[in-house]
Amino acid sequence: MTARTGILVALLLLLAAVPPVAALLNEPFYLDLLRRVMIFAIAAISLNLILGYGGMVSFGHAAYLGIGAYAVGVLDHHGISNGWLQWGIAVGASALIAAAIGSISVRTSGIYFIMITLAFTQMLYYLGVSLAEYGGDDGLRLKMRSQLSGLIDLNDATAFYYLVFAILVLFLYVTHRLVNSRFGQVLQAVRSNEARTRAIGISPYPYRLAAFVISGAMCGLAGALLANQTSFLTPEFMNWTRSGELMFMVILGGIATTAGPLLGAAALLLMEDLLQGWSVLPKWVHEHWQLYLGVILVLVVLFARRGLAGLLPGKNE
């Protein structure tokens, strides 16, 4: 086991230990906060697959968070609370829409790709706003959380926590395997040099599109989890700032690393939480925390180019 894997395992063990510790301290708030961190980590892992390993700068990844959340919310609104069905549709619909958006955007690269993914997400955002039946601007409150045949009760904070944790571990493992498979190697080859990849007889398009769809589907599940986390959903889930935050998580944690998205999601969300609520900080920080977050963001991009994972021992993948 390398030092890096060791740190990742230690981090996961730490996360696994949160519920008993939170119960001991009688601070259920931490459970909620870290569950949120893990859900965003899942979304960031999915983005890292295309952004980090595929070199596709998707500025529209929040779209799939929204689609996943709306799949749960819309079915719930019509009285269907079966979680297997809701989550299946969340993943399926995300994959389908990712395929549609991807088939157009993956042909392009660079700045076009950034703007197109952003624009399509904005389109879905406005679609959400105009769906008056499902709350429009104000959003939709879930009647009940997804029902998983009585196996896991999502109203039980600890059970929900461990379910999210299990999905996180599974996704970490799956992306790790995917990235090191032939498929992942081709994806990374296209990122490093598209012309050479073509020259050895590989057409990049199907690989990039497949990665885009897989990534969208994974993020759709994160969206379904997020809707259950908040018991509420709004078009704001698809807001372009959300896409920016997801990108920032990946960069902050360390792009194209296994642990990066988890580190980045944890760092960003905990930092937001501290800036907003930490009583040690003066009130003027709480009120305008986004100002400081913006400055931190600019500084990280300008000076800490390898992200948090770059600080860890061992070579960068």
Added chain:
Amino acid sequence: MNLVLVAEQTLNGLQLGVMLFLLAAGLTLVFGIMNLVNLAHGALYMVGAYLTTWFYQNTGSFALAVALGLAGTLVVGIVVELVALRTLYERDHLDQVLATFGLILFFNELVAILWGRSAIYSTLPPYLSGHVELFGTMRYPLYRLVIIGIGMAVAVLLWFVVSRTRLGMLIRAGASNRAMVAALGVDIRLLYTIVFGFGAALAGLAGLLAGPIFAVQPGMGELILIQVFVVIVIGGIGSIRGAFAGALIVGMVDTMGRAFLKPVLSALISPAAGDAAGPALASMLIYLLMAAVLAFRPEGLFPSRGS
């Protein structure tokens, strides 16, 4: 359908179009020449709107406020370029997107600190308010006609500067081969700062013109910025001609969609369908248009010839 309404909406579309053009021109120039993706362009639009509104409230003279607002946005733009963006030109697009995203958060919060989070409304001086009679039967707000006039004048001026002056020659040369321009002894950093400041001033102009029509509030820049992205993707990135064509197309399609899609769908299919799908489709229309353009011409309608 009533002709007056169509004429009125055409003018509204034109007005939105020139506003988008003012923003798109700066953004596309900065991208074409410095290869910089500047998300904070919308923040400069917001700064222009706030500064002008604030100066107008404090000086009481609209003309003076416009001049100060433009100059102020120019200065803010140049400072941002010198402090933050300069180091980003050589970075990849991802870094540029994130750093300018950080700048957006910073500016939105900064104006919230200075002027509060709620929208402020700017008024018009008496000589710009009121309506004019057009074609005998139609009354149209004078100010909106003024915006169209200014936008068209800026378009002509830009065309003149870019294609007929020495500065324009350097801009075109910089867009097609930066290294060569620098090798010929042109101070490329100064050129970048000038172009960026120029783009910032255009964004500020769009913002100050928008002030009296839209609500001036934090985040106003991003709402329009994403439409501007659609404009330059449709027009072809780096091309001013493309920005102009794209802006008018997007302005027109968006305005017409919002005005007529609902009644047309109601008439063609059913009133229920019109009510349900009309507004949703209208807000998605420009993005669908973008997808259609990209499917047939991935480079946009007027790709720039440089590099």
